[in-house]
Amino acid sequence: MNYTEAKDKFIQTWGSLGTLWGINKAMAQIHALLLISPEPLSMEDVMEELHISRGNTSMNLRQLIDWGIVYKTSKAGERKEYFASEKDVHELTKQIARERSRREIQPTLKILKEVSSIDEDGSAKTKELIKQTKALHELAETADSIMNRLVNQESNWITKTFMKLIK
Amino acid sequence: MNYTEAKDKFIQTWGSLGTLWGINKAMAQIHALLLISPEPLSMEDVMEELHISRGNTSMNLRQLIDWGIVYKTSKAGERKEYFASEKDVHELTKQIARERSRREIQPTLKILKEVSSIDEDGSAKTKELIKQTKALHELAETADSIMNRLVNQESNWITKTFMKLIK
DNA sequence: TTAAACTTTCAAAAATTATTGAAAGTTTAT
């Protein structure tokens, strides 16, 4: 496998993996491309490399920036903007954890709280609803704590800590 | 909020959350419904409760069974099959971790290995590709170890262990 | 063996999501 094959395979794989996790293909592929690019890329560069339109590129770059994992940079004397990915995979993990917590876990916790707080009326179905949503609430809270922990630690904490647990 | 409102809200929320994580809405909703149902439900029950077609119900129940989080049961003297969810949220977590590891992490690891093993040719782009895919490989391996750990421990390990980390 | 009760399959339709591209918007240099 040569460089080009490897690069394409990586971008392709990252794209499908993204899809599997609810991230659109273009967004995942742009991210993959920036992650392995030694230099920041312009919008033109991204469009050419991935064969996607200007509009698509613009929107997905924006989303990546919103997620806090891609940055805008500019080259001295150039008008265009250049884009670079966060390169440290631990930083990346932290940032994604932070965002998923904020966007998904927090709102879910709120709803699980509401649902599990309905009045107990003695019926089996109400009991079960309360019991299960409480259990999920507890689980989600634990997951959230872990994520917040990750977010507030230095990069290598993740690996170090888990390695201790694993061996 | 009464029982019916709470139930609908929970099913609705679980459905959207599923969508966000690449799980189709019907599948997530069927799972939610079974999770809070004190009794196993027939296909008819599920169809009526969620207003989805027979075909859709059948296919998604099958997928849930493939994921190992829903079981078929039968009632004595009855022809129909009944379906029940795994109720223990820790078991559920373990089973989902097991499947995601098998279906997603393992294949990704394999490709990251291949890609990161291309010949170093001294160019900056090859260097970066190798460096970043190696880093991702290491990260994915760590994630996989954690998941395997989860899978092989008793239900409460998750909470207990993480609680120690968190406080 | 037949038929009723039930489940699965799958091609077609519907719904959703992603993508395009051109017009509108913005920024910067002169």
Next chain:
DNA sequence: ATAAACTTTCAATAATTTTTGAAAGTTTAA
């Protein structure tokens, strides 16, 4: 102030994914 260089927006279109429903398949009882 103008225009070139560049980016963003968004309505239209395309692609993908989900859902339907009826036919085919299966199982069980008699």
